Structures are given as C-alpha cells and as structure tokens.
Amino acid sequence: MATRDSKINNDSENIMLEKLIQQTELTHFWSQHIEPSPYSSLQNPALSEELMQRAVNAVTQWPGYTPTDIHALTPVAKACGVRAVFYKDESARFGLGSFKALGGAFAILDWAASTLTEQLGKPVSIESVRSGEYKEQMKNLTVATATDGNHGRSVAWGAQLAGCPCEIFIHRDVSVGREQAMAEFGANVTRIDGDYDESVRVCATQSANNDWQIISDTSWPGYNAIPRAVMAGYTVMVEEMASQMDTSPTHVIVQAGVGGLAAGVMSAWWKTLGENAPKFIVVESDRAACIYQSLDANAVTAVRIAEETVMAGLSCGEVSELAWPVLQQGVTAAVCIADDLVPLAMQCFANAQVTDKAIEAGECAVPGVIALAGIMKNEKLRQQCGLDETSVVQIFGCEGATDRAVYDELLAQPT
Numbered sequence: 001m002a003t004r005d006s007k008i009n010n011d012s013e014n015i016m017l018e019k020l021i022q023q024t025e026l027t028h029f030w031s032q033h034i035e036p037s038p039y040s041s042l043q044n045p046a047l048s049e050e051l052m053q054r055a056v057n058a059v060t061q062w063p064g065y066t067p068t069d070i071h072a073l074t075p076v077a078k079a080c081g082v083r084a085v086f087y088k089d090e091s092a093r094f095g096l097g098s099f100k101a102l103g104g105a106f107a108i109l110d111w112a113a114s115t116l117t118e119q120l121g122k123p124v125s126i127e128s129v130r131s132g133e134y135k136e137q138m139k140n141l142t143v144a145t146a147t148d149g150n151h152g153r154s155v156a157w158g159a160q161l162a163g164c165p166c167e168i169f170i171h172r173d174v175s176v177g178r179e180q181a182m183a184e185f186g187a188n189v190t191r192i193d194g195d196y197d198e199s200v201r202v203c204a205t206q207s208a209n210n211d212w213q214i215i216s217d218t219s220w221p222g223y224n225a226i227p228r229a230v231m232a233g234y235t236v237m238v239e240e241m242a243s244q245m246d247t248s249p250t251h252v253i254v255q256a257g258v259g260g261l262a263a264g265v266m267s268a269w270w271k272t273l274g275e276n277a278p279k280f281i282v283v284e285s286d287r288a289a290c291i292y293q294s295l296d297a298n299a300v301t302a303v304r305i306a307e308e309t310v311m312a313g314l315s316c317g318e319v320s321e322l323a324w325p326v327l328q329q330g331v332t333a334a335v336c337i338a339d340d341l342v343p344l345a346m347q348c349f350a351n352a353q354v355t356d357k358a359i360e361a362g363e364c365a366v367p368g369v370i371a372l373a374g375i376m377k378n379e380k381l382r383q384q385c386g387l388d389e390t391s392v393v394q395i396f397g398c399e400g401a402t403d404r405a406v407y408d409e410l411l412a413q414p415t
C-alpha cells in the first residue's frame with residue numbers, strides 16, 4: 001500500500017481525487033488467467049462480426065449521429081500509476097444521456113426490417129425503415145418493454161425513430177421525471193401498482209395478448225434475437241474508440257448490470273484486436289454482483305437484491321444468458337464496489353478533478369475510476385490484472401445526469 005500511496009498525485013488542486021483514491025477499497029474480487037486468443041476461437045460468441053458491422057452501418061446513419069467524446073483522465077492515470085486512462089463519455093449520446101440509446105433503438109429497427117422483409121416478401125433495409133419508407137406498415141408493429149429507467153427511454157426513442165407504436169410499463173416507484181422523458185418520445189406509458197417484477201409480468205401478458213414485440217436488454221431461454229441486437233448496438237462505442245484513441249487499450253474496465261454492455265464491448269474489442277485484445281475487468285455494485293458471483297461459482301448464479309444500489313442501471317440480479325459465455329471466457333477480473341464511494345467519485349468528475357474540465361458523470365459512470373483505484377491498491381490483484389505504469393486503461397462513462405434530481409442530490413451529498 002505504501003508504494004501505491006506514494007504515487008498519489010500531491011497536487012493540492014486534486015484534493016478530492018486524492019481523497020477518493022485513499023478511501024477506495026474493493027469489497028470483493030475474483031480473477032482468472034486468460035490466454036490471448038482470436039475472437040473466432042470464442043465458443044458461443046454472442047455477436048457475429050456481421051451483426052456488429054450491421055449495427056455500426058445503421059447507427060452511424062441516424063440523424064444527429066456524432067461520435068461521443070473521449071477524455072484522457074491524466075490526473076487519474078498519474079494518481080493510480082498507469083500510463084493513460086481514457087473515458088468514453090456517453091452523456092451526450094443522441095441527447096438521451098446514456099449509451100443505452102444505441103441498443104434499444106438498433107434492436108427495434110433491425111427487428112422491424114426483418115419483420116417487414118418477411119411480411120412483404122422482399123428485402124427491406126434498416127435505413128429504409130428509419131427514413132420512413134414503410135411508415136404505413138410500421139403503424140401496425142408495436143414494441144413494448146418493462147423498465148425503470150434508461151432502457152425505456154432508449155426503446156421509446158427507437159420506436160419514434162422507426163415510426164412504430166410503443167408501450168412502456170413502469171412500476172409504482174419510477175420517478176415522474178423518467179416517466180415524462182419516455183412519454184415525450186410518444187410512448188404510451190402505463191404505471192402499474194406493483195414492483196419491477198410485476199411490471200415485467202404485466203408487459204409479458206399484454207404483449208402476448210396483443211402481439212406486441214418485447215424489446216428487452218437481457219436474454220433468457222428462447223428469447224435472444226432482440227437482446228443480441230441490443231448488444232450489437234453498444235459495439236458502436238468501440239468502433240468509435242478504436243479511431244479516437246491513438247493507442248490500443250491494454251485494459252478495459254466495464255461496469256455491469258446484466259452484462260450486456262460488458263459482453264458487447266468485449267466482443268467488439270476482441271474482434272478488432274484479436275490476440276492483442278485488452279484484458280477485461282468487470283465492475284459491479286456489491287449489492288447486485290451477479291457476474292462476480294457467477295464467475296466465482298463458475299456457473300450462472302442469481303443474486304437476491306436485498307438493498308437497491310444508487311447505481312440504478314447496475315441493479316440486476318441475473319446475468320444475461322447471451323452475455324454469460326463471453327464473460328466466462330474473457331473476463332480477467334470481476335470486482336465489486338460499495339455505494340458510498342459513488343457521490344465522491346461523481347463530485348470528482350463534476351469538479352474538474354479527473355481531467356482539466358468538468359464532466360457530467362451520473363451514478364453508473366463512475367465505477368471504472370473506483371475499480372481502477374481499488375485494483376491498484378491491491379498488490380496481488382494488480383499483478384493478476386497485469387496493471388502497471390505501462391498500462392492504457394479504457395473506462396466507460398455510461399451516463400450523464402439521466403435523473404437530474406438524483407444527480408443533484410448526489411453532488412450535494414457531504415463526502
């Protein structure tokens with residue numbers, strides 16, 4: 001610990017960052033040795049190279065498309081003792097505030113194009129659906145989802161992009177702000193008098209009765225085409241990063257809920273860099289650590305969420321069936337972090353501590369920095385991860401202030 005602490009940046013301007021690094025400890029961690037291998041050697045890959053390319057081709061044609069920023073977090077790299085840290089900032093993605101905009105919307109358009117291809121007996125492209133060529137037919141294809149946040153906004157926006165009706169089911173505790181955000185995209189939002197699981201059940205029943213297509217970001221036995229497309233949409237971020245970074249990452253730290261984001265970005269980096277792919281590290285809230293538990297048990301393991309994490313997008317108790325084989329074969333380390341570091345980490349971003357300008361980083365955007373600091377303070381794990389002063393680390397700023405009230409409250413919290 002002493003050697004690591006001595007690397008902490010002593011610049012008094014970065015006092016909050018110093019404090020964060022000093023306070024950070026991982027609550028749990030697990031690691032394994034991964035032999036470098038080509039993407040083609042992966043068993044049960046969730047994503048084909050063709051699907052990833054299709055997603056990139058489609059998304060980059062949407063109106064308003066522009067690659068999101070990547071920031072070099074030089075003070076973090078210096079303080080942690082690595083060569084560089086690159087932060088992919090998704091707070092401005094299509095004006096929706098998170099990377100989720102890529103997944104749900106691509107899945108809807110891809111599904112609509114293949115459904116119309118079948119119905120009309122002629123090839124229908126994603127772009128022709130998006131540009132409104134089939135707007136009459138699209139009025140008869142309805143999509144639905146149960147959600148408590150970012151995914152619902154992405155589905156509502158995607159349905160608007162595709163021109164199809166959208167039914168969203170939210171539970172009794174979803175904030176009015178989030179409800180309005182989905183309704184603004186033209187979705188019909190139904191609030192049910194029950195919890196999240198009840199909203200999933202109501203959505204499933206109504207969808208079966210009305211022939212609506214469920215758009216979920218997680219997969220289960222018999223349901224994987226849509227979540228596969230959702231994951232493919234996320235790979236656009238890697239395509240962008242590969243050209244934004246002047247050097248390839250040696251390590252990628254990615255936060256996880258059901259693991260779709262992690263498996264998606266892993267697949268894309270693995271496809272892009274093959275045997276030179278970075279080492280992948282997954283970070284979860286210790287209140288919802290289904291991937292850590294599954295890797296540790298070497299079998300899919302569901303966890304019961306006793307207390308909600310403040311990182312709402314990571315609050316998932318079951319790993320996605322599609323993501324699991326990718327995670328199992330590709331993750332070098334899985335680490336868990338405590339909620340109480342999140343406000344301070346967000347404040348570091350907001351107060352220009354992690355780079356020379358302020359960055360709007362929501363609750364789910366900060367686990368990468370926390371995980372890196374925690375690993376660097378744990379000598380054994382640091383070595384197992386092969387992290388040192390030559391490492392180039394890539395992390396994900398998954399969201400900006402997707403719920404302004406929560407964001408403001410966390411920024412104001414004494415730390």
Ligand SMILES: Cc1ncc(COP(=O)(O)O)c(C=O)c1O
Nearest residue numbers: 256257258259260261313364398
């Ligand atoms: C902002 C944010 N970050 C990360 C995640 C985690 O993604 P996944 O559930 O695919 O692991 C989510 C999921 O909703 C999210 O909303």
